[in-house]
Amino acid sequence: MHMIERPDTGLLHFLQSAPKPAGRDFRTNPRHDSSATVELSWTDGRKALNAHGQLINLSRLGVALVVPGPPPITRKLLLRLEGENATPWMEAEVLGIDSYERRKFRLRLRFTDPCPTVFLKAAVLDPLPSS
Numbered sequence: 001m002h003m004i005e006r007p008d009t010g011l012l013h014f015l016q017s018a019p020k021p022a023g024r025d026f027r028t029n030p031r032h033d034s035s036a037t038v039e040l041s042w043t044d045g046r047k048a049l050n051a052h053g054q055l056i057n058l059s060r061l062g063v064a065l066v067v068p069g070p071p072p073i074t075r076k077l078l079l080r081l082e083g084e085n086a087t088p089w090m091e092a093e094v095l096g097i098d099s100y101e102r103r104k105f106r107l108r109l110r111f112t113d114p115c116p117t118v119f120l121k122a123a124v125l126d127p128l129p130s131s
Contacts, residue, residue, distance in 0.1 A: 029061050036055045036081050037055075038052070038065060038079050038082060039082050044074070053068075059115070060114045060115050062092070063079070063109050064108050067105055067107060069104075069105075075094055077109075079109070087119050090111055090112075092111050095108040095110050096108040
């Protein structure tokens with residue numbers, strides 16, 4: 001007897017979903033867990049600063065991630081998946097910063113433009129190894 005593996009329809013729906021407008025429907029965009037490692041970049045005056053973090057979950061319009069130590073104090077930043085095949089930089093707005101665990105913080109970010117499928121697939125299907 002052959003077993004036929006059924007596709008994960010929740011993941012398929014997530015990857016195929018179109019972004020819904022921000023506002024009242026913002027939290028209705030499908031979210032998916034991820035543990036991919038990301039690099040963050042922002043400016044403080046004339047200084048360029050970087051940090052590394054780990055995704056918690058993401059959607060077409062935003063992401064939640066954890067950073068060690070104090071988070072960036074900025075309204076806008078850039079982020080990308082790290083690894084051998086790092087993704088292009090994406091701009092995001094900081095929506096909130098919460099204490100997460102001892103000396104860690106959770107950042108809630110909203111992407112300036114909807115997240116491209118290549119980023120979503122890399123983050124949820126095959127998290128890239130961190131460098």
